[in-house]
Amino acid sequence: MAEKFDNLEEHLEKFVENIRQLGIIVSDFQPSSQTGLNQKLNFMISGLQDIEKCRQQLHDINVPLEVFEYIDQGRNPQLYTKECLERALAKNEQVKGKIDTLTKFKSLLISELGKVFPEEMAKYKAIHGEDPPS
Amino acid sequence: MTEMLSSLYGQPDSQGPAGPSALGCGSGKSRVTLSQNMGPMRFPHQMVDEGGPIRKPAAMNEPFYMLQELPMENELTGDTNLITHYNLEHAYNKFCGKKVKEKLSNFLPELPGMIDSPSIQDNSSMRSLIEKPPVCNNSFSPLSGAMLTGFRLHTGPLPEQYRLMHIQPQKKKNKHKHKHHRPQDPLPPETPSDSDHKKKKKKKDDDPDRKKKKKDKKKKKNRRSPDQPGMTGAQPSSSSLR
Numbered sequence: 001m002a003e004k005f006d007n008l009e010e011h012l013e014k015f016v017e018n019i020r021q022l023g024i025i026v027s028d029f030q031p032s033s034q035t036g037l038n039q040k041l042n043f044m045i046s047g048l049q050d051i052e053k054c055r056q057q058l059h060d061i062n063v064p065l066e067v068f069e070y071i072d073q074g075r076n077p078q079l080y081t082k083e084c085l086e087r088a089l090a091k092n093e094q095v096k097g098k099i100d101t102l103t104k105f106k107s108l109l110i111s112e113l114g115k116v117f118p119e120e121m122a123k124y125k126a127i128h129g130e131d132p133p134s
Numbered sequence: 135m136t137e138m139l140s141s142l143y144g145q146p147d148s149q150g151p152a153g154p155s156a157l158g159c160g161s162g163k164s165r166v167t168l169s170q171n172m173g174p175m176r177f178p179h180q181m182v183d184e185g186g187p188i189r190k191p192a193a194m195n196e197p198f199y200m201l202q203e204l205p206m207e208n209e210l211t212g213d214t215n216l217i218t219h220y221n222l223e224h225a226y227n228k229f230c231g232k233k234v235k236e237k238l239s240n241f242l243p244e245l246p247g248m249i250d251s252p253s254i255q256d257n258s259s260m261r262s263l264i265e266k267p268p269v270c271n272n273s274f275s276p277l278s279g280a281m282l283t284g285f286r287l288h289t290g291p292l293p294e295q296y297r298l299m300h301i302q303p304q305k306k307k308n309k310h311k312h313k314h315h316r317p318q319d320p321l322p323p324e325t326p327s328d329s330d331h332k333k334k335k336k337k338k339d340d341d342p343d344r345k346k347k348k349k350d351k352k353k354k355k356n357r358r359s360p361d362q363p364g365m366t367g368a369q370p371s372s373s374s375l376r
Contacts, residue, residue, distance in 0.1 A: 013244070020246045027297065029287045038282050049274045068260040074250040076241045082229040088216065089226075095212025120197065127201065 004057040011054060015047035 022040040025033050067077045114121040210219065217226050235241075237250045253259040277285075291297075 016245060023246075026287065026292065028291045029289055031289060034286065037285060037287070038277075041282070041285060042276050045274050045276050052274065065264070068264065071238060072253045072259040072261055074238045074252055076235055076238055078229060078234050078241060079236070081225070082234050085217070085222070085226050085230055092212055092216050099211060099213045124198070124201075127198075128204070 004054070008051070008054040008058065011047065011050045015044070015051065018043045018047055 018040055022037070022044065025037050025040065029037075064080070067080050070077050070080050110121070210216075217223060239245070239250050242249065
């Protein structure tokens with residue numbers, strides 16, 4: 001799994017470096033730089049071909065669209081992962097609180113109903129006694 | 135009240151089953167139809183077969199009206215710590231335990247260019263790429279000699295408006311040196327054209343301060359020695375040269 005990412009990362013780094021060198025050549029162009037420029041342009045196309053080949057290995061990888069919003073704003077995409085984990089934990093705690101409260105309420109309700117309606121509650125427990133305890 | 139009951143039970147040629155307004159009941163589904171020819175009372179939900187028994191056979195004759203089976207239990211609920219369940223403790227400590235830096239350049243330090251600025255400014259957003267993908271061929275073919283003739287460039291440096299593309303923002307290496315001067319001001323990205331203006335501006339800012347200090351010193355000297363010839367106020371000293 002990590003190998004296909006390493007492969008893609010390597011190709012991307014080479015591509016970016018090629019583009020950077022292309023920018024340096026163009027920033028102060030000289031006639032003798034023409035052959036180098038042509039070579040860099042063809043390297044750029046071969047780099048795109050290599051990246052295209054990596055695509056087949058990564059067809060099962062899904063990226064959430066919200067990450068692209070972070071990148072477009074110039075923010076670290078790891079902040080998205082951090083916020084996802086924090087939200088998941090907060091929601092987990094919230095739901096756990098609800099479950100605990102409802103469990104306490106159920107036990108309290110059953111005990112109080114047992115005091116007020118002892119016969120009916122005995123029948124109720126006899127029926128639900130066949131069910132697995134909740 | 136007795137009129138209502140008689141209207142329900144005492145009229146075989148009645149208008150039909152009593153409406154909800156007579157009975158004072160709610161919706162039609164839960165309405166109990168009462169007539170003399172009706173058999174033993176049955177509740178509507180008992181008559182409907184919804185795939186499985188709503189009430190258990192053992193409880194059919196019990197006093198419970200709407201006793202249903204308990205729902206199937208899930209092993210995984212919000213009661214368990216889902217982060218430990220899915221073995222995400224390491225990831226949680228990595229991202230939430232330490233401080234994650236805000237800027238994109240901290241995530242990609244080797245990437246050249248101004249990547250921390252919003253991509254909408256230079257129309258290079260990924261969102262626009264997803265919403266409007268560029269129309270192109272399926273294959274990449276190398277450029278032929280004839281195509282490369284279109285890439286013959288003029289000699290000389292680029293115009294100033296295009297020079298910003300390859301310049302990277304300065305990294306805060308000298309932070310400790312500037313602490314005693316301006317610890318809160320971030321170092322803005324400098325360009326070759328802007329750095330010259332800023333240096334000139336700094337010199338200009340320094341010059342009036344120096345001039346003021348010189349003037350103050352002169353005034354103090356004048357106050358200390360008012361008897362000296364040719365040194366009164368702002369008068370030129372040319373009169374003494376006569």
